Amino acid sequence: MAENTAAPAPAKKGKLKLIIMLVVIIVLAVALSVAGTLWFLGGGLPGGGEGEQQASPAEPAFVASSYIDLERPLVTTVQAQGRQRYAQVHLSLEAPDPAALAAxxxxxxxxxxxxxxxxxxxxxxxxxxxxxxSTLAEQLLATVNQVLEEEGEPSIKRVLFRNFVVQ
Structure with a gap:
């Protein structure tokens, strides 16, 4: 039998180097794309102190409102072309400050x-x-705030109708 005495062909290292180079180039392109997008949108680069200083004073803090319901509805008569009609209104008061609602x-x-x-x-x-x-809600708000102001208390933000019946 004839033996193959020829030396084995060396492995192609050129393809492996090419694949590694392509992966490195793609990762670099993605990283540069992300960094460029952040820079153009004004967020600055991650870790840069400039963007953090500019963003903090621009946004005011959110303050949630509090509410109270008037337990009993307001019931009274209203005038309608010489006749008496009835109005029944269930109200809620809204204020950002709980002290105003307590007052x-x-x-x-x-x-x-x-x-x-x-x-x-x-x-x-x-x-x-x-x-x-809507006009009535504004008048009711002004009335409530006037009473609270006379008593030296903080004002409320809105008067809300929960139920409104006229007949």
Whole structure:
């Protein structure tokens, strides 16, 4: 038998080097792309102190509102073309400061009295329109804030209708 005495062919190291070089180039391209995108969007490069200093004073802190419900509805009569009609309104008060709601709770008898007077002075036809209800909400807010201001307390943000019935 004839033996193959020829030396084995050396392994092709050129292909392995080519594959490693391509992987390194692709990883570098991705890294540069991410860094460039961050830089163009104004975020700065990661670890750079400039972007962190600029972003912190720009955003104000979020303050969640608190609410209280008036337990009993406001019920009163309203005028409608010479006839008496009834209005029943369930209200909630909104404020970012819980101290304002605590003050409103403390002065609730005075606030309810003033709110019933404002509601009683309303016109029936106006209360049937969305614009009239919006105007009434603004009047009720002004009334509540006026009472709280007279008592030296912080003001509330909004008066919300939970239920609104006129008949």
């Amino acid at each position: 409103a709770e403390t002065h609730m008898p005075l606030i309810r009295s003033q709110l019933v007077m404002v509601l009683g002075n309303s016109e029936f036809n106006e209360l049937q329109t969305p614009e009239g209800r």
